[in-house]
Amino acid sequence: EAGVAQSPRYKIIEKRQSVAFWCNPISGHATLYWYQQILGQGPKLLIQFQNNGVVDDSQLPKDRFSAERLKGVDSTLKIQPAKLEDSAVYLCASSLRDGTDTQYFGPGTRLTVL
Amino acid sequence: RKEVEQDPGPFNVPEGATVAFNCTYSNSASQSFFWYRQDCRKEPKLLMSVYSSGNEDGRFTAQLNRASQYISLLIRDSKLSDSATYLCVVNRGNTGGFKTIFGAGTRLFVKA
Numbered sequence: 001e002a003g004v005a006q007s008p009r010y011k012i013i014e015k016r017q018s019v020a021f022w023c024n025p026i027s028g029h030a031t032l033y034w035y036q037q038i039l040g041q042g043p044k045l046l047i048q049f050q051n052n053g054v055v056d057d058s059q060l061p062k063d064r065f066s067a068e069r070l071k072g073v074d075s076t077l078k079i080q081p082a083k084l085e086d087s088a089v090y091l092c093a094s095s096l097r098d099g100t101d102t103q104y105f106g107p108g109t110r111l112t113v114l
Numbered sequence: 115r116k117e118v119e120q121d122p123g124p125f126n127v128p129e130g131a132t133v134a135f136n137c138t139y140s141n142s143a144s145q146s147f148f149w150y151r152q153d154c155r156k157e158p159k160l161l162m163s164v165y166s167s168g169n170e171d172g173r174f175t176a177q178l179n180r181a182s183q184y185i186s187l188l189i190r191d192s193k194l195s196d197s198a199t200y201l202c203v204v205n206r207g208n209t210g211g212f213k214t215i216f217g218a219g220t221r222l223f224v225k226a
Contacts, residue, residue, distance in 0.1 A: 042216035055211040099205050099212030100146045105157035
């Protein structure tokens, strides 16, 4: 079974630039999550989709971050404009039904903002 | 105060040792609990779910204490390959579904 796919794996940008990340969850998984993990910290949930509806985006900095999950499958996370403090690993995960299920993570995108 | 708290460690133990980690959570409405393992520069992976009655998987034992609002992970006969960060995960009800909160993780180093 194919796992969660993410791209790109690495991205270096300058502050105030824009960046987008892509995630393809495990086939058939209804729930998709985007996390931000800063070095030395646990993953912080940015947004959770169930199918193509948003379940939780309370920790998403909506002035600069946006995410969508079209057709309830793939998802993109965008940052515009980026700040230095956005440097982190952005992890995408999916689960079969809802937040009580096992989450399967992709390899992450390591973002460096200079 | 963070909703899910863990001792960051690091825990440095010799091979064969027994080591235990605790994780406390502040929201009494929390419903499901997990331990995930994260290797250096890798993504988190599920280690085990934590059930009210406690559960064991080989050398790993997880316990839940709802009254005191903590979960624990016990690793017996530590192996070098157990070196990793162990993340405590709590799910609680939220508008429209469940919210997942990760702890900051406890780092374990097992030495020969």
